[in-house]
Amino acid sequence: MFNISTQALFAQLLVGLINGSFYALLSLGLAVIFGMLNIINFAHGALYMMGAFCAYFLLNVLGVNYWLALILAPLLIGGLGAVLERTMLQRLAGLDHLYGLLLTFGLALIIQGLFQNYFGSSGLPYAIPQQLTGGQNLGFMFLPNYRAWVVVFSLTVCLATWFAIEKTKLGSYLRAATENPTLVRAFGINVPRMITLTYGFGVGLAALAGVLSAPINQVRPLMGADLIIVVFAVVVIGGMGSIMGSIVTGFALGILEGLTKYFYPEASNTVVFVIMAIVLMVKPNGLFGRA
Amino acid sequence: MTTTPTKTLSAAPPKRDETTVIMAMIAVLAVLPLVGVYPYFVMQALCFALFACAFNLLIGYVGLLSFGHAMFLGTAGYASAHAAKVWGLPPELCIIFGTVAAAVLGLLVGLIAIRRQGIYFSMTTLALAQMMYFFYLQAKFTHGEDGIQGVPRDPFLGFLDISKPLVLFYVVLAIFVAGFLLIYRTINSPFGEILKAIRENEPRAISLGYRTARYKLAAFVLSAGLAGLAGATKVIVSQNASLTDVRWEMSGEVVLMTLVGGLGTIFGPVVGAFVIIAMQQYLAEFGQWVLVIQGVIFVACVLAFRRGLVGELAQALSRNL
Numbered sequence: 001m002f003n004i005s006t007q008a009l010f011a012q013l014l015v016g017l018i019n020g021s022f023y024a025l026l027s028l029g030l031a032v033i034f035g036m037l038n039i040i041n042f043a044h045g046a047l048y049m050m051g052a053f054c055a056y057f058l059l060n061v062l063g064v065n066y067w068l069a070l071i072l073a074p075l076l077i078g079g080l081g082a083v084l085e086r087t088m089l090q091r092l093a094g095l096d097h098l099y100g101l102l103l104t105f106g107l108a109l110i111i112q113g114l115f116q117n118y119f120g121s122s123g124l125p126y127a128i129p130q131q132l133t134g135g136q137n138l139g140f141m142f143l144p145n146y147r148a149w150v151v152v153f154s155l156t157v158c159l160a161t162w163f164a165i166e167k168t169k170l171g172s173y174l175r176a177a178t179e180n181p182t183l184v185r186a187f188g189i190n191v192p193r194m195i196t197l198t199y200g201f202g203v204g205l206a207a208l209a210g211v212l213s214a215p216i217n218q219v220r221p222l223m224g225a226d227l228i229i230v231v232f233a234v235v236v237i238g239g240m241g242s243i244m245g246s247i248v249t250g251f252a253l254g255i256l257e258g259l260t261k262y263f264y265p266e267a268s269n270t271v272v273f274v275i276m277a278i279v280l281m282v283k284p285n286g287l288f289g290r291a
Numbered sequence: 292m293t294t295t296p297t298k299t300l301s302a303a304p305p306k307r308d309e310t311t312v313i314m315a316m317i318a319v320l321a322v323l324p325l326v327g328v329y330p331y332f333v334m335q336a337l338c339f340a341l342f343a344c345a346f347n348l349l350i351g352y353v354g355l356l357s358f359g360h361a362m363f364l365g366t367a368g369y370a371s372a373h374a375a376k377v378w379g380l381p382p383e384l385c386i387i388f389g390t391v392a393a394a395v396l397g398l399l400v401g402l403i404a405i406r407r408q409g410i411y412f413s414m415t416t417l418a419l420a421q422m423m424y425f426f427y428l429q430a431k432f433t434h435g436e437d438g439i440q441g442v443p444r445d446p447f448l449g450f451l452d453i454s455k456p457l458v459l460f461y462v463v464l465a466i467f468v469a470g471f472l473l474i475y476r477t478i479n480s481p482f483g484e485i486l487k488a489i490r491e492n493e494p495r496a497i498s499l500g501y502r503t504a505r506y507k508l509a510a511f512v513l514s515a516g517l518a519g520l521a522g523a524t525k526v527i528v529s530q531n532a533s534l535t536d537v538r539w540e541m542s543g544e545v546v547l548m549t550l551v552g553g554l555g556t557i558f559g560p561v562v563g564a565f566v567i568i569a570m571q572q573y574l575a576e577f578g579q580w581v582l583v584i585q586g587v588i589f590v591a592c593v594l595a596f597r598r599g600l601v602g603e604l605a606q607a608l609s610r611n612l
Contacts, residue, residue: 040410091594097410098356099593102550105543106589113582226421229539233418236411266429273422277403280415284406 009262010141016258017251018147018216021154022048022209024250026231027238028158029205031246032165035178036198037089039100044231045224046111047203051077051210052219053115056126066129066215073211074204081203085196108225115221123218150212157208158247165243174198233276239289249287308610312558313475317468321461330460331528336568337467338525343548343560344474345517350546351555352478353510354490355405358413359420360518360545362400365427365537367393367519372439372532373432382447386466386523393519394512396423401511405504408493417539424537438533442526459528466524470517475557477513486510540582547585550592553599558612562600 026044033041041047054073058064064072084107092099128146135144165171177184177191185191210224217223238249253272261268279287320337324330342364349355371389374380380388404415427433434440444454453459477483488496489503496503526532535541544567552563567585574581592599598606605612 040414088590088594095597098350098413099597101356101358101410101413102546103590103593105546106586106593109543109582109586109589111586113579113586116579116582225539229417229421232414233421236407236414236418269425269429270422273418276415276418280403280406 007141012258012262013255014141014143014147014258015261016255017151018254019257020251020254021151022213022227022250023231023234023254024158024247025154025205025209025212026227027234027246027250028161028243029202030231030235031238031240031243032161032205033199033202034240036174036195037085037100038097039089039092039104040097040232040235041199041202042101042104042228043084043107043111044104044203044206045226045228046108047077047081047224048206048210048213048227049115049219049221049224050080050111051207052126052214052223053119053210054207055211055214056124056219059126066211070208070211074207077207077210078200078204082196082200085199089199090192090195108228112221112225119221121220121222123220123223126214126219128215146215150216154209154212155251157205158250161205162243162247230272233272237272237276237279237286239286241286242288245286245288309475309557309612312612313472316558316561317464320464320467324457324460330456332568332572334460334463334528335525336565337463338521338528339545339548339568340561340564341467341470341524342518342521343545343552343564344471345514345521346545347549347554347556347560348474348477348514348517349510350549352483352490353486353507355408355507355511356410356413356546357404357416357511357514357542358539358546359400359416359418359423359542360514361537361539361541362420362423363393363397363515363518364522364525364541364545365532365534366396366423367522368526368532368536369427369433369439370519371523372442372526375442375445375527376439377432379443381445381449382453382527386520386527389523389526390516390519393522394516397512397515397519398508401508401515405507405511417542420537420542421539424534424539427534427537433532433534436534438531440531442530442532444527444530453527463524463528466520470520471561474517478557482506482509544585547589547592549599551588551599553602553605553612554597556599556601556605556612559599559601566600 026048030041030044033039051073054076055066055069058069058072059066088103088107089100092103132146132149135142136148137143165174173184173189174194177189177194181191213223234249234253235246237253238245240246253275256275257268257271260271267274283289320333323333342360345363346357346360349357367389370392371385374385374388375382400416400419404412404419407415428435432439444459447453447458447462451458451462453462478486485496485501485506488499489501489506493503522536525536548563548567549560550563551559551566552561553559570584571581574584596603601612
């Protein structure tokens with residue numbers, strides 16, 4: 001009773017959900033970093049790419065499997081992020097926000113340039129972990145196990161992050177430090193360390209997205225370069241004021257993009273940008289943004 | 292109409308100094324090809340210098356960091372290349388057509404982008420520029436990856452034979468000087484003073500009764516149009532229009548040129564453009580290392596060298612350059 005085109009529709013919806021997972025993880029990281037540091041992290045795409053490469057090297061050089069890489073890569077790349085924050089970003093405190101954007105743009109150029117130098121522009125394959133090969137026949141479509149895992153796992157991580165920031169004591173410190181760092185410092189909380197850890201955490205989320213995407217998209221030096229621009233548009237649409245807002249916007253735009261691929265493929269590259277333009281005309285602060 | 296400058300605005304600069312430096316700059320540029328510098332290099336650098344000056348008008352005098360200025364450079368390039376090759380228009384009309392096309396795009400993008408400030412403005416312009424990139428990638432008339440090649444060089448104004456490098460050079464120099472002087476005049480006009488007031492304190496400018504959104508939009512359209520003038524001229528020089536000019540890397544490059552020369556200085560973007568274009572020429576054989584080096588310059592400038600070359604010089608001489 002289901003013809004080929006409904007199958008294709010569901011296939012594109014799944015692709016949209018997968019992309020939405022990456023948008024959500026990346027825009028969530030950007031929002032968390034923006035909240036604490038007041039900078040927009042242009043290096044986010046490059047660090048996402050490093051997460052994927054990290055998983056690739058862990059597997060092919062050290063023989064570390066996917067599951068460990070899922071924990072190790074975000075820790076390693078997040079640690080690198082913390083170092084970048086301590087050595088460079090910290091010096092920009094008090095300056096115009098634009099300098100943070102310019103500095104991280106420079107970092108993105110350096111990282112992507114170095115990886116392009118050594119790995120060219122072609123992709124390196126990363127095998128789907130054994131436990132997640134194969135798939136389920138749902139009757140109306142074939143659902144590969146790995147893709148289902150990516151969507152479920154990303155959603156879980158996003159919701160856990162939301163819970164940690166909005167509902168726990170640590171999160172309340174974080175939110176307080178976002179509102180008034182001086183006062184929180186006066187209470188004896190080490191705010192600079194919190195800022196470093198926040199940046200590391202946001203970067204870790206990007207690296208996690210990189211590991212998740214390695215078996216789906218190949219591991220390429222420029223895999224994050226174009227993605228980050230779409231994620232910026234997602235962030236402008238959602239507004240960075242709300243954690244849940246970034247998650248919802250990320251998934252929703254992924255799905256919308258998937259639907260566009262089915263109904264009007266020519267516009268699939270640009271649909272997110274068009275929506276951004278419309279949202280800016282109607283609600284300049286973004287769907288979830290505060291004035 | 293005059294405005295009282297706020298305390299952070301510097302007093303009116305010594306005009307005679309600037310006029311002298313402008314004359315000296317034009318004189319030096321005019322003799323460059325005569326003393327053995329490759330004219331094509333200077334022409335290319337001049338186009339980028341005008342592009343960077345147009346970009347600097349926004350970041351330096353209105354405080355708006357556009358991260359999508361390549362869309363104006365590239366749009367004007369495609370428009371003028373199409374006008375020259377397919378419609379057979381003379382080069383002066385092609386350049387005007389390209390400039391107008393960029394200004395119209397600037398009006399549309401500006402209406403959307405100036406609704407947000409700060410980094411949201413930067414992200415919006417970047418995203419809209421990426422949208423234009425995908426449009427040009429798919430559009431038929433741009434010939435995708437090939438670009439529009441072999442753009443003709445008909446006589447300029449009907450009598451200047453721009454197929455001769457030296458004639459073309461002086462035409463390009465004249466266009467650059469015209470664009471540069473227009474920007475110089477703008478930032479020293481009452482309109483320019485209001486732009487600076489918006490940069491320093493937008494709420495105060497609003498409370499003084501200025502409709503700041505209109506001023507910002509006017510500055511954005513002017514900047515887009517001048518970036519278009521640079522893009523259209525660049526196409527007549529290089530005889531091809533390609534996707535390179537609309538990519539985000541190009542938007543980043545103009546930010547770099549302006550940053551290296553000095554944000555918000557009059558001569559900084561020109562110096563920065565020459566430095567970066569020269570660097571690219573010398574490092575062309577090193578492939579992707581160029582990107583890495585540009586990244587390092589970005590980081591070094593932001594961390595240690597925020598005034599840029601001309602900004603530091605101006606500081607050392609206690610002058611406004």
